[in-house]
Amino acid sequence: xxxxxxxxxxxTKDVELRYTQSGTAVGxxxxxxxxxxxxxxxxxxxxxxxxxxxxxxxxxxxNFTGKGAMVAIEGRLQTRNYENNQGQRVYVTEVVxxxxxxxxxxxxxxxxxxxxxxxxxxxxxxxPANNGGIDISDDDLPF
Numbered sequence: 001x002x003x004x005x006x007x008x009x010x011x012t013k014d015v016e017l018r019y020t021q022s023g024t025a026v027g028x029x030x031x032x033x034x035x036x037x038x039x040x041x042x043x044x045x046x047x048x049x050x051x052x053x054x055x056x057x058x059x060x061x062x063n064f065t066g067k068g069a070m071v072a073i074e075g076r077l078q079t080r081n082y083e084n085n086q087g088q089r090v091y092v093t094e095v096v097x098x099x100x101x102x103x104x105x106x107x108x109x110x111x112x113x114x115x116x117x118x119x120x121x122x123x124x125x126x127x128p129a130n131n132g133g134i135d136i137s138d139d140d141l142p143f
Contacts, residue, residue, distance in 0.1 A: 003076045005095050007049060008103065009033035011069045015053075015062040027058035031073065031095075051075070053097040061100055068112050070103040 009031040016028045032046045039045055051073060053061055065071060075097040084090050104112070 004074070005077050006072070006074050007031055007033050007095065008070070008072045009046075009049070011065055011067055011071060012048060013067045015058070015065065017058060017062040025055055025058040027053045027062050029053075029061070031071070049095060050092070051095040051097050053100070057097070057100065061097075064102060069109065072101040072103055073097045074099045 012030040012032050014029075018026055018028075020026060029051055031049045031051055033049055034044050034046050037044075053073075061071075073095060075095045077093065078096045079091060079093045081089055081091045102109075
């Protein structure tokens with residue numbers, strides 16, 4: 001069976017970089033992907049695809065991209081579920097990213113940042129010692 005996803009789009013915001021309790025980097029982001037057709041009003045709509053990326057690739061994506069960056073991602077579609085604070089089961093479907101490519105030059109990226117009012121990519125602060133980690137056991141990691 002095949003579970004392969006390839007998407008090209010723009011980041012809707014900076015990568016949300018976190019660390020597991022064991023120190024593994026994990027980044028979450030949303031990619032806006034334009035549809036290949038126009039709606040009845042003649043406008044292109046976009047799909048907003050949630051994605052997660054792990055380890056050094058997560059740190060690299062967070063350090064070298066930001067809101068509006070054009071990127072290509074490759075990975076697999078995965079559904080997970082959890083129980084929220086109200087006791088309801090919540091299902092989340094997202095792309096687990098294996099690889100990514102930056103699709104704009106440094107000059108284009110700098111120009112876009114200048115237009116958005118930021119001069120540099122957002123720098124991520126180091127992970128706190130024990131606070132700020134998300135509660136994921138090593139058994140839940142996809143590797």
